[in-house]
Amino acid sequence: MIFLFYLLSTIMIVCALLVVFSKNPINNVIYLILCFIAMAGHYILLNAQFLAVVHIIVYTGAIMVLFLFVIMLLNLNKAIIIRKSTVTRVSAVITGGIFFLVLLAATRQTFEIHAKYPFNSEIGLVSGIGKTLFGEFLLPFEISSILFISAMVGAMMFGKKDA
């Protein structure tokens, strides 16, 4: 288990770095997909099978394919060289560096977390998630439909041609 954890983490970190550093947009997307698959592996290690499957279907399956599709449609598969002024670069490095330091300091001093709930092998299965979703989290689950309908209205408003 520990070996698998480190293997998946290494794949994730390497792929995430490659997403940032590779210049070709198609390669970026492919590395991001690899990164997501490794994350799905982490979910399985955490006994969250349903989440892992949904993660692969939604992120890798739908969103990332859409990404690739857009890149190919717009013919963006050339290497992009972004030129930014030195001031922007330096300030970006400083901001990112401070953010990294804060997170590093926070995780370095992490205290031991005691599990609040006892181990439950069925916690990540569909029935368990369904019971939580329609029990404790019923209102968030239902109210998010307002979120989706407004997003759909937006897609229609922007997409439709005004005659």
Added chain:
Amino acid sequence: MSALIFIAIFGIIVLYLGFANNKAILAPIAIAGLLITMALSIKDWGVGSKYFHDMVVIDNFSIAFNVSMLIITTLIFLFGVNYYKRMEHHVAEQYALMIFALTGAFLMTSYSNLIMLFLGIEILSIPLYILAGGKKTSYRSNEASFKYFLLGSFSTAFFLFGIALVYGASSTFYLPEIKTYISQFNGHLPPMLMVGLLFILIGVSFKVAVAPFHFWSPDVYEGSPTLVTAFMATVVKTAGFAAFYRLLGMGLLPLPAPLEKTLWVMIGLSLLVGNLAALKQSNFKRLLAYSAIVHTGFMLLAMLSQHDSAGSVLLYYTFVYSLATIPLFIIFIHMKRSAKGLEDLVIFRGLYKQKPWVAVFMTILLMSLAGLPPTSGFMAKYQVFTISISQGYIAISIFAIVMAIIGVYYYFYVLREAFTDTDTPNPILITKLNAVLIVVCGVAVVLLGLFTFTIPI
């Protein structure tokens, strides 16, 4: 709770009214729906109940803020009757999206769970991203929509990361339980919890545009259609502050020292940056955006004073601020039409000569924003300073008073243009309904200053 359910369903009804192909019926029906929601909200006054496993807590605080936002939205819809007359397409969607945004705002005033806060902020934001791009042919409207969307999702990422860290440390989403968890450390929080709380504060600060998270607001205010800008400056700000107050009051106060210092610095920056940038603006919408940033500084000051009546002061402040801002946008839109789409401050030239009564009411409204007696803006600032000084925050209060005095300059700069003795390029045509709205708001701004209200919340 019935109000929340009603308004969510009512938004969909308004959306379907678009099929009727009759723009004239939209605004009256939408306003009727808001009034019904208001009645349903007030019915729950004083009951104080929790719903759906404590996800939503309807108490006097949330009802007071909801009613305040409903009144403001009603004013905006009345303003919309004239505004949307020229618009051919998607008028029903505009009203529906504003009602959906209001649903999100309701969640933000009545959550007791961080998941509900997140959903509330998102349900409020996504309709706004769309509304900001409402003028499809305008390059600046597209820019505003896209900029708001990108920066908004960036801040949402921080907010969610914060929730995840707080959940990881305390294993709960419920604010009262988080409060109990924090109190056991006696101010020496574990770093993970501290970073999580900081990220949550960043996410909420972005929504209310506190400096240094304010960079989006002038661009978005400028590019969005004016009616949407008025909605953003009033309803969204009220909802954001209600959520902020709930977060601090129910969960985090007394804040751990590093976070409290961060917030004090943010107040000082908002007052300073907002004022200095507003001094140099020539665009009216940008000027109001920077003035809004200064006002967030004052509201945050009221909130951090930890006084018992801070909630009531905040309600009064946001309400009178909204009441003064909306008619200013109405006057602005009429001047803009007269000046053929120009948005600079010079378009106000000759207002007094052509429509003296509008200039007089504009003076009252700007005086209220600047915080001069006898308007309610003065009473609002006075109450903020009273509670912050009584709690012993003398230095920051004096700084805020100085900043309030500097603010008078740029409000009166606008007035100077309005009272300049020249002719406007085209006659200013103000519809009867809008004239009534301007007068009612102007009178209300003065009356609320003479008879201030405090609500036990």
